[in-house]
Amino acid sequence: MLLAIDVGNTHTVFGVWDGKTWVAVWRRATNPDRTEDQIAVWLKGAFDLAGVLYDVDAVVCGSVVPAANEAIERLAQRWFRIDPLFVQAANVGVPVDYEPPSSVGADRLVNALAALAKHQPPMVVVDLGTATTFDAISKDGVYVGGAILPGILVSSQALASHTAKLPQVEFVAPARTIGRNTAESIQSGLMFGYASAIDGIVRRIAKELGGKVLTIATGGLGGLFLGLCETIEVYEPNLTLDGLRLAYDKVRGRG
Known part of the structure; x- marks a missing residue:
């Protein structure tokens, strides 16, 4: 195994x-x-x-x-x-158009490798972890870059640590955007704010790629936004593991 x-x-x-x-x-x-x-x-x-x-x-x-x-x-x-x-960027096997190619994180490329094995490009992979990364794959299957922003956990911790009275809250979308108490207000800002940021960046990437893209979410927090984001179509919780497995097969020739 x-x-x-x-x-x-x-x-x-x-x-x-x-x-x-x-x-x-x-x-x-x-x-x-x-x-x-x-x-x-x-x-x-x-x-x-x-x-x-x-x-x-x-x-x-x-x-x-x-x-x-x-x-x-x-x-x-x-x-x-x-x-x-x-796994290093050089042995993943995904074509890269990025400067310099060696600076792309291997985790971002294994996500691209797994996405290409399962779906037809063009695509955007959104990995929601400590950082939220957006990785763009062209219609020709080339990794062409993306965007990075602080993850929702980092933002939540920063808000709590830099304010005197604002607590950390559970990552649950409130029933309404207008929070009726402090916890609801923070949840609204975090959950709906990040959902809007994800949708906005994906749409900008799609425009630069020439139109419609498939958007795949992964990462420990990816499931939270499947129903909140208009652009996320697929949630693949094990996408990075799948990419590591495929990269191993390429390098070591495992069947």
Whole structure:
């Protein structure tokens, strides 16, 4: 089985692929100080609870937190006796029109790789995590760039930490735009504000790409906006894991 690891700034996602489907997917807080042994003990418990055999013969990792990479490498080598593949922009295999091409995050390109494997371009992939990223794929299947803005969690934390009386709130859309109390007002601003920002940026990208695009949402917070945004048509919670799996197949030739 393939163990795919997506190391994000806030969360790390572990997925187990049996050749046909993701038999288990787990999410936990990213902590670069964790040792390979701590990760292995937690993973063993997760495998047992899910009823999945601890039988991994391949490991692929995409990481935006370089400080966490050494523990992942040691985890694979010590506990699975495998040299893991760390996916880089150069080995994803998606054509890139970006300056310089090497500056594109591998996570953005694996999302594009998975999207192209499932859908017909032109497309926009919206990944809602610590940052909200928009990735544009032309009708010819070329990654042509996108946009980045602070994620809703970052904005919520900034609002609470820079004001004396405004609390953090649950990410739930209120029943109305006009908030009738402080919590509702913050929820309205965050949820409807981000939904409008997503729709606005997607429409601008679509115009630059020449018209209609398919918009795919992913990321830990992607599901929150599926019903709020007019432009989001598809929610793919495991898009990044799928991209890591496909990148592994390209590089290591796994069937």
